[in-house]
Amino acid sequence: xxxxxxxxxxxxxxxxxxxxxxxxxxxxxxxxxxxxxxxxxxxxxxxxxxxxxxxxxxxxxxxxxxxxxxxxxxxxxxxxxxxxxxxxxxxxxxxxxxxxxxxxxxxxxxxxxxxxxxxxxxxxxxxxxxxxxxxxxxxxxxxxxxxxxxxxxxxxxxxxxxxxxxxxxxxxxxxxxxxxxxxxxxxxxxxxxxxxxxxxxxxxxxxxxxxxxxxxxxxxxxxxxxxxxxxxxxxxxxxxxxxxxxxxxxxxxxxxxxxxxxxxxxxxxxxxxxxxxxxxxxxxxxxxxxxxxxxxxxxxxxxxxxxxxxxxxxxxxxxxxxxxxxxxxxxxxxxxxxxxxxxxxxxxxxxxxxxxxxxxxxxxxxxxxxxxxxxxxxxxxxxxxxxxxxxxxxxxxxxxxxxxxxxxxxxxxxxxxxxxxxxxxxxxxxxxxxxxxxxxxxxxxxxxxxxxxxxxxxxxxxxxxxxxxxxxxxxxxxxxxxxxxxxxxxxxxxxxxxxxxxxxxxxxxxxxxxxxxxxxxxxxxxxxxxxxxxxxxxxxxxxxxxxxxxxxxxxxxxxxxxxx
Amino acid sequence: xxxxxxxxxxxxxxxxxxxxxxxxxxxxxxxxxxxxxxxxxxxxxxxxxxxxxxxxxxxxxxxxxxxxxxxxxxxxxxxxxxxxxxx
Numbered sequence: 211x212x213x214x215x216x217x218x219x220x221x222x223x224x225x226x227x228x229x230x231x232x233x234x235x236x237x238x239x240x241x242x243x244x245x246x247x248x249x250x251x252x253x254x255x256x257x258x259x260x261x262x263x264x265x266x267x268x269x270x271x272x273x274x275x276x277x278x279x280x281x282x283x284x285x286x287x288x289x290x291x292x293x294x295x296x297x298x299x300x301x302x303x304x305x306x307x308x309x310x311x312x313x314x315x316x317x318x319x320x321x322x323x324x325x326x327x328x329x330x331x332x333x334x335x336x337x338x339x340x341x342x343x344x345x346x347x348x349x350x351x352x353x354x355x356x357x358x359x360x361x362x363x364x365x366x367x368x369x370x371x372x373x374x375x376x377x378x379x380x381x382x383x384x385x386x387x388x389x390x391x392x393x394x395x396x397x398x399x400x401x402x403x404x405x406x407x408x409x410x411x412x413x414x415x416x417x418x419x420x421x422x423x424x425x426x427x428x429x430x431x432x433x434x435x436x437x438x439x440x441x442x443x444x445x446x447x448x449x450x451x452x453x454x455x456x457x458x459x460x461x462x463x464x465x466x467x468x469x470x471x472x473x474x475x476x477x478x479x480x481x482x483x484x485x486x487x488x489x490x491x492x493x494x495x496x497x498x499x500x501x502x503x504x505x506x507x508x509x510x511x512x513x514x515x516x517x518x519x520x521x522x523x524x525x526x527x528x529x530x531x532x533x534x535x536x537x538x539x540x541x542x543x544x545x546x547x548x549x550x551x552x553x554x555x556x557x558x559x560x561x562x563x564x565x566x567x568x569x570x571x572x573x574x575x576x577x578x579x580x581x582x583x584x585x586x587x588x589x590x591x592x593x594x595x596x597x598x599x600x601x602x603x604x605x606x607x608x609x610x611x612x613x614x615x616x617x618x619x620x621x622x623x624x625x626x627x628x629x630x631x632x633x634x635x636x637x638x639x640x641x642x643x644x645x646x647x648x649x650x651x652x653x654x655x656x657x658x659x660x661x662x663x664x665x666x667x668x669x670x671x672x673x674x675x676x677x678x679x680x681x682x683x684x685x686x687x688x689x690x691x692x693x694x695x696x697x698x699x700x701x702x703x704x705x706x707x708x709x710x711x712x713x714x715x716x717x718x719x720x721x722x723x724x725x726x727x728x729x730x731x732x733x734x735x736x737x738x739x740x741x742x743x744x745x746x747x748x749x750x751x752x753x754x755x756x757x758x759x760x761x762x763x764x765x766x767x768x769x770x771x772x773x774x
Numbered sequence: 775x776x777x778x779x780x781x782x783x784x785x786x787x788x789x790x791x792x793x794x795x796x797x798x799x800x801x802x803x804x805x806x807x808x809x810x811x812x813x814x815x816x817x818x819x820x821x822x823x824x825x826x827x828x829x830x831x832x833x834x835x836x837x838x839x840x841x842x843x844x845x846x847x848x849x850x851x852x853x854x855x856x857x858x859x860x861x
Binding site: 229233385386387391393396 | 806807809810813
């Protein structure tokens with residue numbers, strides 16, 4: 211429930227030996243740093259059901275439960291051996307397992323469960339496998355029973371081990387190692403599992419990448435625009451090379467649809483490039499799909515820095531796609547925070563590369579995600595609307611800024627948790643919390659969380675800020691003050707602070723404090739609050755807090771959903 | 775003799791490349807899980823297959839035993855210093 215640094219402890223529980231997974235997790239690249247330990251194998255129910263089992267010491271942060279259906283579900287095992295086929299029994303056993311996992315999940319921050327799979331060599335009777343009672347049919351029912359049982363539980367992430375299995379070029383299971391040491395999976399499968407478990411944890415912790423910056427020539431289309439001309443680039447069926455670039459664009463568009471920002475960084479003539487982007491019939495991505503661009507002859511590393519400033523997002527949230535090894539090397543060398551995947555030489559491999567990237571993991575996709583690119587475009591319009599001579603206050607006044615405040619409720623929880631975990635700059639205390647933990651904290655007596663929807667005449671920022679209060683020592687502490695970087699620079703924080711100070715006043719007349727946590731990037735929030743004290747006082751100075759006149763604040767109670 | 779195998783084993787686990795160690799298991803250099811990892815690593819590096827009957831402690835007790843097993847499996851272990859084998 212706090213921002214405690216690494217490593218985090220992960221308990222691995224399975225019906226086979228999972229020590230190689232612990233080793234693979236230690237070697238897998240990327241955060242978070244994990245201290246993974248495998249419990250003795252074959253005691254799944256004992257460990258899940260018994261909080262006093264020694265496996266729970268020391269207390270883990272996370273739990274992963276990886277079992278095999280043939281060992282965990284006796285009825286499925288019987289069906290596998292043609293002894294019986296009882297779908298109801300399989301589902302009942304799956305539900306029993308789901309309940310045990312759900313109970314254990316309450317002891318940790320997050321639980322990860324790979325779906326049940328069978329070894330690829332198990333072909334059973336293919337002609338009957340999807341029939342009622344067939345093994346594929348039973349396995350699907352069992353997995354669906356788990357997914358349904360945990361549908362309302364955001365603290366359990368069910369991952370798709372069938373995808374892991376099919377992504378490998380080698381077998382996933384090794385009967386030799388099972389015979390020797392009850393190790394069911396191959397090193398390749400453990401490696402994939404480790405990578406995916408870490409990706410899932412990064413997603414839950416809000417550590418995913420947010421921006422994809424693409425080159426144009428031989429990345430979004432085939433050929434070089436400056437040499438081949440708009441008519442000569444390859445970007446359409448029936449040209450197979452053109453088809454591959456269409457597929458690459460579609461893959462990027464899917465990322466945009468789920469909240470990633472796309473940007474362009476290309477050495478080209480900007481007008482010429484936009485003549486293609488706006489007008490070429492083969493383009494899937496259009497100008498409106500890009501949040502920002504640098505189409506010029508500058509160094510790409512400089513352009514990426516400037517895109518980072520424009521989008522107000524750190525380079526550690528950037529991914530850079532470029533077909534040129536030289537450009538990739540330059541960016542890797544100068545901007546080590548940027549993720550630079552090796553771009554394949556074959557056009558056919560670009561779309562698969564994009565769809566296989568595990569750096570965009572998330573546990574929720576919010577309405578704000580779907581509107582994100584439009585929001586950045588609105589921001590460009592806003593800046594353009596500011597006439598060069600006008601002062602900033604009249605520009606702000608012209609925006610017609612509106613803030614709608616409401617208590618946190620179940621409908622706003624996923625986005626609020628996303629905001630809490632992803633925001634680095636305007637974040638007073640940098641507290642991180644998985645959804646469930648945040649909801650539990652919010653519902654404790656003395657604590658309250660408010661969320662803020664922000665809009666202006668150019669568009670809707672959605673739920674873009676949150677603040678929480680805790681009654682403490684006769685006064686009130688501002689425990690969180692988090693605002694999306696997209697609404698920075700508009701004095702919205704002044705209006706929000708004024709609003710929550712009013713709420714704090716309702717709790718009592720004691721001092722209101724807002725101790726900051728110093729992080730590498732949250733200077734904007736700390737600086738803002740530093741200006742709200744007078745002299746050396748430990749409490750906020752109310753005289754320095756007021757709502758700007760040009761911002762409207764409206765409070766809404768949650769309509770039909772109970773507050774948390 | 776120091777060859778690619780000794781260097782490789784030593785890189786996997788300190789002590790594993792030491793020809794003077796008589797029993798990796800008795801001396802705590804290897805356990806059964808370490809054995810599993812070792813088998814996979816050897817298979818990958820020398821492009822061999824070690825069958826289940828051969829995955830027994832006796833074949834991995836010391837450097838000489840491992841060398842003999844690799845020879846039976848048809849592995850070519852380069853002599854001299856460590857060599858980078860393309861993966």
